[in-house]
Amino acid sequence: MELTGAQILIKVFEEEKVDTIFGFPGGMVIDIYDKLEDTSIKHILVRHEQGAVHAADGYARASGKVGVCLVTSGPGATNTVTGIASAHMDSIPLVVITGQVPTHLIGNDAFQEVDIVGITRSCTKHNFLVKDVKDLAKVVKEAFYLARTGRPGPVLIDIPKNVSNTKAPYEAGQQVSIKSYNPTYKPNMKQLRKVVNLIDSAERPVIFAGGGIILSGAAKALTTFARTMQIPVTGSLMGLGGFPGSDPLWLGMIGMHGTYRANMSTSFCDLLIGIGVRFDDRVTGKTDAFASQAKIVHVDIDPTSIRKNVPVTIPIVGDCRSTLESLNTLIKPLDKTTLADKRKPWMDQVQKWKEQNTLAYKQTDTIKPQYVVETLYELTRGEAIITTEVGQNQMWAAQYYHFDKPNHFITSGGLGCMGFGFPAAIGAQIARPDKTVVDVAGDGSIQMNIQEMATALQYQLPVKIVILNNGYLGMVRQWQELFYDKRYASTCMNCGPDFVKLAEAYGALGLRATKPEEVIPVLEKGLSSPGTVIMDFVVAKEECVYPMVPAGAPITEMLLA
Amino acid sequence: MNEEKHILTMLVDNEPGVLSRVVGLFSARGYNIESLVVAPTIDPLVSRITLVTNANLPEIEQIEKQLRKLINVIKLRDLSGKNAVKREMALICVKAKPENRAEVLRIVSIFRCKVVDTGLEHYIIEVSGNEDKINAFINLLKPMGIKKIARTGALALFREPN
Known part of the structure; x- marks a missing residue:
């Protein structure tokens, strides 16, 4: 069967069961858009290509599927870079299709030409330039395979216009085999037995769970493991929801804005089992002082993550889920009372740290941002999918919304990309129409991709935006307050816009709360309204996120509220 | 930790952009390249890259892992020591x-x-x-x-x- 490149691309999309594409058309992808009209694949027209990538990212995280974007060459392609870099840092499976000028013009500085393969080489898992339509089907298949297997990540395919509009034979159902790419899923059993022995002899064990738990679908296996062995669990920002936030074994998030008990437990444990984590600097603080009394077990599917930042006693390369499931078959749980006796001194200590409730905050006559998130948690019964922007809003969401389930917390963890939350919420809402999806935002970051309001309205997506409006770029202001003598250089943004009017301008509902007693009514009304809603909470202007570990300090050195 | 000279040899796909991925990895992560040789092998689809770098032990472990992670790197070997010509x-x-x-x-x-x-x-x-x-x-x-x-x-x- 002879098909054009555009048709072949769409055939492979169908083979890969793509149901939604986020994109923005342009001259070099016009042939693909033309053929897309003939399919049942839903296309979401965003208002900026960065929004398309973040939306595909949110879609991928909420659904567990590969997110797909389609943009044109030149500026269309360069606008995707931030979104791709964010997905790369957080290991999110995406396939990004960029149009390219015809092959005979490549390298001539043609109109809207940019070397996007060169530009994205270091922020994709892999990328391709397709120069011959005969290679297209194979490349697209490989791209999906690479994106979702091993350590997932974004894969970009650059398709010149003359590749999408010329014909080639197409054969369905080609198998992918890449000789140099064989990710290790099954862990080494010998290493696992060593871990079991370490657990047996450990007196103060802690599990440190990361994004790998969510990506590999290991939440259930992790919960079984931790409960069977009665080991307390902390999580990275990316790991939230990987272990139930309401479980007594949960310590809370670790790191720069981690809870007191999580940071103390990690610092004084004698065995740290890191699963699907990469010991990022926001987690470890000063690496020499991190878990310095502990033997460290590190499980990750990506060998480069292991021993990159911290020394490891037992490295295990493998998929988190498969590793935990194997571990669950190897562990020999003691009977309940013996185990409880054995753990008692450690649990008592953890409990003492837990009693230092470092997330307590004082209610005043201005709205506290923490109170907004806490109330949101109560009103949604912890069932909502929460996306965040980046900064204080992100940390408060992480601290005060207690995630019980995986795939419910969607945030730009590694890249820390402002403007992420709202488009990601759009993607998440499309993946999960049954869910309440809330973007917890700041007044600064929401303005970075506010244009996607039009997208939300066009597709009637009931995304709720909660703006914690303090008139500042709050996290940078916090650093300036604490470390730069309160010199608020370029962090004040107290000139609006009026977010209620802005919502109305787009045809959405806008609500505002300025007093604590208005928080519940506004949230109730906003959450129960059928369409897109912006809720503007005018909060205490100079509230800080605590605890806080100054950058580069040991994580035991927390500034407390 | 002491830096030592390492000579790495790898088989890679003979495709445009592959060398750039290898070199880009070194520049992006702050490793150094002392010398670099690239030419096709007997199989025209495969090239051999021979690369000399100075690195301490944790660094060379990362370098090798990062290189192996590149999709176009088929095989990599550290040929430091006496078992190589x-x-x-x-x-x-x-x-x-x-x-x-x-x-x-x-x-x-x-x-x-x-x-x-x-x-x-x-x-x-x-x-x-x-x-x-x-x-x-x-x-x-x-x-x-x-x-x-x-x-x-x-x-x-x-x-x-x-």
């Missing part, structure tokens, strides 16, 4: 005034290399061997005046087991 070639253009010509040729014959081009005032000499030999050769020629030099960087192959 290592060679380098250099072309050296040395000044050869009449009074020096005999001395240059004597050095050439001691090192068993050859003159591949000659003019009224210069020789171009081709020398191959391990790095030390080439360095020694260059040192001996220096007093005559070296006009230009081109070195390949190290090549290496693992010795087949007997």
Whole structure:
């Protein structure tokens, strides 16, 4: 069967069961858009290509599927870079299709030409330039395979216009085999037995769970493991929801804005089992002082993550889920009372740290941002999918919304990309129409991709935006307050816009709360309204996120509220 | 921790952009490349890259892992140590005034290399061997005046087991 490149691309999309594409058309992808009209694949027209990538990212995280974007060459392609870099840092499976000028013009500085393969080489898992339509089907298949297997990540395919509009034979159902790419899923059993022995002899064990738990679908296996062995669990920002936030074994998030008990437990444990984590600097603080009394077990599917930042006693390369499931078959749980006796001194200590409730905050006559998130948690019964922007809003969401389930917390963890939350919420809402999806935002970051309001309205997506409006770029202001003598250089943004009017301008509902007693009514009304809603909470202007570990300090050195 | 010289050899897909991925990885992560040789193997779809880098132990572990992670790297081996044959070639253009010509040729014959081009005032000499030999050769020629030099960087192959 002879098909054009555009048709072949769409055939492979169908083979890969793509149901939604986020994109923005342009001259070099016009042939693909033309053929897309003939399919049942839903296309979401965003208002900026960065929004398309973040939306595909949110879609991928909420659904567990590969997110797909389609943009044109030149500026269309360069606008995707931030979104791709964010997905790369957080290991999110995406396939990004960029149009390219015809092959005979490549390298001539043609109109809207940019070397996007060169530009994205270091922020994709892999990328391709397709120069011959005969290679297209194979490349697209490989791209999906690479994106979702091993350590997932974004894969970009650059398709010149003359590749999408010329014909080639197409054969369905080609198998992918890449000789140099064989990710290790099954862990080494010998290493696992060593871990079991370490657990047996450990007196103060802690599990440190990361994004790998969510990506590999290991939440259930992790919960079984931790409960069977009665080991307390902390999580990275990316790991939230990987272990139930309401479980007594949960310590809370670790790191720069981690809870007191999580940071103390990690610092004084004698065995740290890191699963699907990469010991990022926001987690470890000063690496020499991190878990310095502990033997460290590190499980990750990506060998480069292991021993990159911290020394490891037992490295295990493998998929988190498969590793935990194997571990669950190897562990020999003691009977309940013996185990409880054995753990008692450690649990008592953890409990003492837990009693230092470092997330307590004082209610005043201005709205506290923490109170907004806490109330949101109560009103949604912890069932909502929460996306965040980046900064204080992100940390408060992480601290005060207690995630019980995986795939419910969607945030730009590694890249820390402002403007992420709202488009990601759009993607998440499309993946999960049954869910309440809330973007917890700041007044600064929401303005970075506010244009996607039009997208939300066009597709009637009931995304709720909660703006914690303090008139500042709050996290940078916090650093300036604490470390730069309160010199608020370029962090004040107290000139609006009026977010209620802005919502109305787009045809959405806008609500505002300025007093604590208005928080519940506004949230109730906003959450129960059928369409897109912006809720503007005018909060205490100079509230800080605590605890806080100054950058580069040991994580035991927390500034407390 | 002590830095040591490592000679890495890898088989990679012979495709545009592959070298750029390898080199980009070194520049992005702050590793150094001392020398680099690339050419196709007997299989035209596969090239061999031979690369020399200075790194301490944790660094070389990361470098090797990161290189293996590249989709286009098929196989990688650290050929530091004695189990590999290592060679380098250099072309050296040395000044050869009449009074020096005999001395240059004597050095050439001691090192068993050859003159591949000659003019009224210069020789171009081709020398191959391990790095030390080439360095020694260059040192001996220096007093005559070296006009230009081109070195390949190290090549290496693992010795087949007997």
